Amino acid sequence: MPEPAPDPQVATDLGVLTGLRTGKRSFYPEYVRSTERLARAVQALDGISRALVRTAEGPRTLVETVARTAADHLQARWLLLAIADGALRAARPRFLLLTAGDLVEDERLLPDEVRDHLEVLRSRPWEAESSASGPRWVRAPMTLDDEPVGGIVASPGAGIEVAATDLAILRVLANQAAVALHNSYLFHAAARLRGRTEQLSQAAERQARDLAERSAELAETQQRLVGAMQRQALDDERHRIARELHDSVTQYVLSAGMTIEVCRAELDGLGGAAADIAGRLAGAKDLTRQAVERLRAAIYALHHTSEEQPGPLPAMLERLSVVHLPTDLEVNVRVEGNPVPLPPAAEQSILRLTGEALFNSAAHGKASRALVRLRYRPDVVVLTVSDDGTGEPAQLRRALRLSRAGDLSGRHRGLANMLARAEELGGALSIRRSRMGGIRLRVDVPLPVPTEEVP
CATH class of the missing domain: 3.30.450.40 (GAF domain)
Known part of the structure; x- marks a missing residue:
């Protein structure tokens, strides 16, 4: 179909x-x-x-x-x-x-x-x-x-x-x-490469930090080495000067003193005007003796500056009172308050200032006793050196002003040096009559002491 x-x-x-x-x-x-x-x-x-x-x-x-x-x-x-x-x-x-x-x-x-x-x-x-x-x-x-x-x-x-x-x-x-x-x-x-890159970057940063730290350590070591070499050179020079002072200058001064003593004895035996001259030579003998003591103190200081342990300031003052000064000056040291550490340069400056004051007391003030007092206060360190000598405060203050204006003879450079050291520490120096009858020298050093190098 x-x-x-x-x-x-x-x-x-x-x-x-x-x-x-x-x-x-x-x-x-x-x-x-x-x-x-x-x-x-x-x-x-x-x-x-x-x-x-x-x-x-x-x-x-x-x-x-x-x-x-x-x-x-x-x-x-x-x-x-x-x-x-x-x-x-x-x-x-x-x-x-x-x-x-x-x-x-x-x-x-x-x-x-x-x-x-x-x-x-x-x-x-x-x-x-x-x-x-x-x-x-x-x-x-x-x-x-x-x-x-x-x-x-x-x-x-x-x-x-x-x-x-x-x-x-x-x-x-x-x-x-x-x-x-x-x-x-x-x-x-x-991602793996990025992670590896981050790891390498972190490792590089760590290596850079380590390298910077090692470089800083190396620089510090080099600085210490240079400082040690400089100190060694200074020590060698101090020892050389100490030997020269001991072997030549001290011997010459001792010989001069012995010669003066022999001449004084002979003149004293002649009597009359010669005896008067012998009496005046007695003062020259005392000056030679003081010169020998000062030379011995300088020799000691030059020989032991870097070898001795500095220690705290009170201990150095005690050492100064029995080693660096003429033997016929009796020195007592008193410390009040809680000692605080000061910069090493500042302590050395205070120590030198004290030594200068004590030597002046013995050599010029004819003092037999001296008192060194170191007082620690919250905002200031006060150093006083008092003696029973014949010094006149007004005369010393006038001499200090003259020395600052221009002391050509150099007779009062010790006072000027003490004032300069006090001012370098940021402090002040004053001269008054002491209760012992002689001079009272006072230095006020405010705290904290500057850390700059003090000569």
């Missing part, structure tokens, strides 16, 4: 609904199959888009996402994704089998049919194809820069007809896996 003519109205309705024009009766079943394939293709594309945004999570997550997307698209019983031997050497895993929702990456657990496909995927090149007979399977290559680097092979589910669009989707998924694996490798390699 001839086929009945198609109803024009039905064809018109189908055209309105589908946007297509056909007169074949097989149009609708084909349309349904095409729509199903289109829906599966859209679903696969959606899976591809989800896989694209998971690249940074690492190659493992990406490979799993691609495998599950391809398996869902084909409703596959199993699906194998593998990388060819020698390709993407750093990519891991090298293969992955998805079967019954489980992931397998142990080659010993692969079924025989899957192991055969793995060998094919590992060898290259090969083309996309499907099984012609036997168990159904479909295979799509994985390429990168037009080079085969692996592929996907799957066993489609029952009722799934594999069309050219399905192979195209598998190729897209496989290629995306290749690109993403490569990008993921680069991403993690860059």
Whole structure:
């Protein structure tokens, strides 16, 4: 029988609904199959888009996402994704089998049919194809820069007809896996390099700090070495001067004193005017004796300046009172308050000032007793040197003013030096009558004492 003519109205309705024009009766079943394939293709594309945004999570997550997307698209019983031997050497895993929702990456657990496909995927090149007979399977290559680097092979589910669009989707998924694996490798390699760079940068910073510290230590050591060499040179020069004073000047002064004593004795024996001259020579003898004592004190100071332990200021004053002064001057030292350490240069300056005052008491004031008092107060250190000599405070103050104006004779340079040292310490010097009957010299040094070097 001839086929009945198609109803024009039905064809018109189908055209309105589908946007297509056909007169074949097989149009609708084909349309349904095409729509199903289109829906599966859209679903696969959606899976591809989800896989694209998971690249940074690492190659493992990406490979799993691609495998599950391809398996869902084909409703596959199993699906194998593998990388060819020698390709993407750093990519891991090298293969992955998805079967019954489980992931397998142990080659010993692969079924025989899957192991055969793995060998094919590992060898290259090969083309996309499907099984012609036997168990159904479909295979799509994985390429990168037009080079085969692996592929996907799957066993489609029952009722799934594999069309050219399905192979195209598998190729897209496989290629995306290749690109993403490569990008993921680069991403993690860059992360490792960045971490290594940060470690190297931190190590370089530590080395730079260590080098700066070592350089500072070296500079400090060099400075100490230079200082030690300078002190050694000064010590050697002091010792040389001390030897010269002891071996020559002191001997000359002693000889002069002995000569004066011999002459005085002979003149005293002649009587008359000679006896008067002998009496005047007695003063010269005393001056030579004082000169010898002063030379001995200078020799001691020159010889022991750097070898003796400085110690606190009160201890140095005690040492000064028994070593550096004429033997016929009795000196007592009193310390009041809680001693506080002063800069070494300041203590040396106070010590020299005290020695000068005591020598003046013995040599010029004819004192037999002296009292050195050192008082520590919260804001000031007060040093007083009192004696029972014959000195006049007003005369000394006038001499001090004259010496500051210009003492050409040098007779009162000791007073001027003491005043200069007091002012360098930021303090003041005053001269008054002492309760012992002689001179009372007072120096007030405010605290804290400046740390600049005091000569």
